[in-house]
Amino acid sequence: MTDSIDQLLSAMTLDEKVILLSGEDFWSVPSVERLGIGKLRVTDGPNGARGGGSLIGGVKSASFPVGIAIGATWNVELAREIGTALAEEVKSKGAHMLLAPTVNIHRSVTNGRNFECYSEDPILSAELAVGYIEGLQGQGIGATIKHFVGNESEIERTTMSSEIDERSLREIYLIPFEWAVKKAGTWGVMSSYNRLNGTFTSEHNWLLSTVLRSEWGYDGIVMSDWFGSHSTAETVNAGLDLEMPGPSRDRGQKLIDAVHSGTVSEATLDKRVRAMLRLMERTGSLDDHRPHHEEAQDRPEHRALIRRAGAEAAVLLKNDGILPLTPGARLAVIGPNAKRAQIMGGGSAQLNAHYRVSPWEGLVAQLGEQRLSYAPGCGNDRFEPLLRGTFEVDYFANEKLEGEPVHTGTQEDAQAFWIGNVAEGKVDPLHFSARIHASFTPERSGTHRVGIYSAGFAKVFVDGRLIADAWANWTKGRTFFEEGCDEVVGAIDLEAGRTYSVTIEFATKNFATLGLAAFACGIGLPLGEADIAEAARIAGEGEIAVVFIGRNGEWDTEGSDLPGIELPGRQNELVAAVASASPNTVVVLQTGGPVEMPWLSSVRAVLQAWYPGQEAGNAIADVLTGAAEPGGRLPQTFPVRWADNPAHSQDREVYPGLEGKVRYEEGIFVGYRHCDRLGMTPLFPFGFGLGYTGFALGDLQLETSRFEAEGELVATVTVKNTGSRAGSTVVQLYVSDDVSSSPRPEKELKAFAKVALAAGESREVTLKLDARCFAFFRAEAKHWLVEAGLFKILVGQSSADLPLSAAVTRNTTLMLPV
Incomplete structure (x- = not known):
């Protein structure tokens, strides 16, 4: 100071x-x-800097990989x-x-x-x-x-x-x-x-x-x-x-x-x-007395960093040799995430990215479109597909859409997240109404679904006819940080090529905790059996089928937990149909966490790409083609099924919570600790990931001269790239205390190192441990305790692959302050 x-x-x-x-x-x-x-100014969020605008729109910003993707890089x-x-x-x-x-x-x-x-x-x-x-x-x-x-x-x-x-x-x-x-x-x-x-x-x-x-x-x-x-x-x-x-x-x-x-x-x-x-x-x-000013700075060096980080975050979960893709092969590009760039999750972390590169665009840039065919197969939206375009908005300084508008503006897409300054300050942001004028031209004829959800009251009219009403019987749901209702959906028959007028009416309502006003409106024609059949057809005609599936920021979002970890919609059916038609099927997942994979044994490769930011398609294409190594390792255990995770319980107080309480009954046994405790084999273990080369670990040595007095030791291990191309691995060190006065996990990660090596290269890696690495917390005594006895040092490349071990013994206890 x-x-x-x-x-x-x-x-x-x-x-x-x-x-x-x-x-x-x-x-x-x-x-x-x-x-x-x-004046001190702050901005969201973890995967970019949105500035002072809304969660939707505003000055454009660079979109970086999300947190779990950074976690996967280790x-x-x-x-x-x-x-x-x-x-x-x-x-x-x-x-x-x-x-x-x-x-x-x-x-x-x-x-x-x-x-x-x-x-x-x-x-x-x-x-x-x-x-x-x-x-x-x-x-x-x-x-x-x-x-x-x-x-x-x-x-x-x-x-x-x-x-x-x-x-x-x-x-x-x-x-x-x-x-x-x-x-x-x-x-x-x-x-x-x-x-x-x-x-x-x-x-x-x-x-x-x-x-x-x-x-x-x-x-x-x-x-x-x-x-x-x-x-x-x-x-x-x-x-x-x-x-x-x-x-x-x-x-x-x-x-x-x-x-x-x-x-x-x-x-x-x-x-x-x-x-x-x-x-x-x-x-x-x-x-700092400068006038506040925001710029959209699309920096080339940030583009390159995001692309490199996205590839390093990608976790290769399965590969029988089909990846990297064979040069010159004809690809069937399939799935709801193929032509849609899923770059971020939802909530306060979202921003208006400079651009979005889809996997399709990334593959076209590297391979050329003449080698690619495409079919969506099915959808994976939680809500009806957002109505897009530039729309006119009339704002009223009351909550009844009465009188003349006090301001008329425009907005991109049929969604809004109004906070702070609304309508250039001409309305109270918590007490106003708005009428949005839009249009929609369907590509196919059929019975379309019109959906609306809102933090406030909302209605949707198509050609003057009320189709979806989230006004008359508005009920609090799981949207907009639990301030919004669940989606209300209506149906209407629409003809391909005809343009329809769409009017959305909105009015604010009293909020529970967060003072905001918001809505989103979508129109969609559901995909069906014929679309899955078409995807299987083009898969059979291609040499390799690459299926892009997963979730999006509607599912992986602040303000709402997932209903489970089964892939939404008919995506499992899609993968099964494609794998049946093509013996060379590769699955690319984009989710914010684990999913169940009932089709795992029938596909040749699985790549978990997360939400890697605005360069998503380029980073994914880099990994698929071998231009970059899949450098990620799982930061979260992937269970076989939802019920295998530590928070799953028949007792609702354990999860999702009951009568205002959620009880962390599992205590310290989260993630891989839970699997070890129950002897449970996960679908993919914590720390797991494959590459395009192989690594061998050996010669584990412990330097223990300070262990008795200070509780410190140094471990060294030799890592060798045994393959024919450069790559990276993560050396992971876990500590095990077999005999303890308090229950302890079978093992706990205490140190790690990301190591990149050329083909055939070896390197000695040093990992340092302090006394806290061997201690557990004694709540009654308010200190950390390292007990006397034997500790095992386990080293490998995942929590389930620890081939190297050594032991070290203490003769005395050591108490550490908080």
Whole structure:
């Protein structure tokens, strides 16, 4: 802390101090002009920098691979590189802080936000978070690690209490945050929406003051998630520095009154303000008085990085030699994700990308269109396909569509996410109505489905006829962060080539937690048996069939968990039909997590490509053709079936939650730890992935001279590329404590290294372990404990492939502070 912060703090009035502790609007904290204090601006999100616009539209931004894709790279240096690039993106949007990274643990396989998080494993998540944060903050942009803590499900997340014992918190869920503080020095932490053991995390004194600040020595700020603050004195006293967004609901005059009444002391208030000033100094916003300006900077170096990272994230799950694709082969390109670029998940992480490259476009660029044929086969939409185009919108300064419009504008596509400034400020963003004028020309005749879902009241008319009504009987559902209704669908017969007028009427309604207004409208003609048959036909005519299936950002999204992990729609039927028609079938998956694969034995290769950002199609084509190595390894265990994951239970309180509580009954046994505990063989194990070359590990050696005194050791292992081309692997080290006074997992990941080698090259890899790598947390004694006895060191290339082992023994116990 500099002298200037002391001087500013002493010069501030009570009103000025309070101003800095809540947002001015959705994306900024007010300036204090009298003292020359500039305005702090923040922006979402983990896979790009959206700027101050809506989740839909706005200034264009670079779309990077999502969190689980970064997790799949197991590459800390790449995470640092991405963080550095994102700092440039944040600066292009005139902001000082990025609301990222997201490090909640993959507790279940159905969490809608798993795509945004790195891994089921705390050490992998923590290592990647440290690299990402160091990349960001090395360029002067503040990181905001989130969501602190226990937000592993999107179901009733703004009210649900995550019931987690302290040992599980310390050993699993807190570790990425702890490392972000202790190793990366993060400048920001965002509290989660949920309660933790009955108390909102935004006012959780033990979490924010005892653990975060006193035990870990944190000196940054804690901000609320948007609308995630629920009180005044409680949040300030517990350690929440910043209430977001603005204008304030719980602070402002309420906080001034709390100081006057003594429920918040001036000393506590000054702690909160000092933290804000320190952050503003670190990010440069303290002296930043430039007019706010956002630019769409489509940087060639970012394009190249996104493409390279997308390929390195791709996990080759099965390959009998059909990949890389044979040069000159005729390809049948099939599936709902073939010509649609699935580049990101849904929710606050989404942005208006500079461009989107589909797999079809990527293959055409590399192979030429003359060798390709195409059939969609089936759909995989959760909602009816979005009505696209440029539409005129009339805005009314009331909620009844009455009178003359106060503003007329345009929008791209039949969707809107209105927050903050709406209709150039001519309407109250929470109290207005709008009429959207669109048109639709169907490509085929038939009975079309018209769908609408909205956070607000909405209706859809086609040629003046009411087709879908989400107004008369609006019911809260699982869209728009649980502020919207489920999709309401109507049907109408439409003729190919004829243009129909479409009118959407919308009005705001009272919100539950998040103050927003939104809708999305789609029109679609369902695909059927004939479409699957056509896909099978072209598969039979091609030499190789490549099927692009999976999910999209409607399924993998903030605000809604998945109903299961079976592929949506008729995609399993499609793969079965194609595989029956073509003995050379390759499946490319794009999902934010595991799926069941009943067709696995009937296809020759499976590539998991996740959501790799705006270069999706190019990155996927690079891997399929062999221009790039599939460099990914699974950051999450893929179970055979949904019921095999640790959160699945007949007790609804375990998942998805019951009567306001979700109980983490499995404790520390998440992910591969769960499989080991039950002796369960997963579909694909944690850390698994194939490449286009092979690797051999050998000569494991332990240097243990400091193990007895300090609990530290160094492991070395030799890695050799045994194949004929360059490639990479991940050396993974797990620790096993066979005899313990407390139940422990069979093994736990404690160190790893991504290694790239030329054909035939060998290298010695060094992995360092500290005492915490051997310890478990004793909640009753409030310390970490390394017990006396034998520990096994297991090394290999996945949690199920650990051919190398060595042992080390301690004669004494070692207690470590929190």
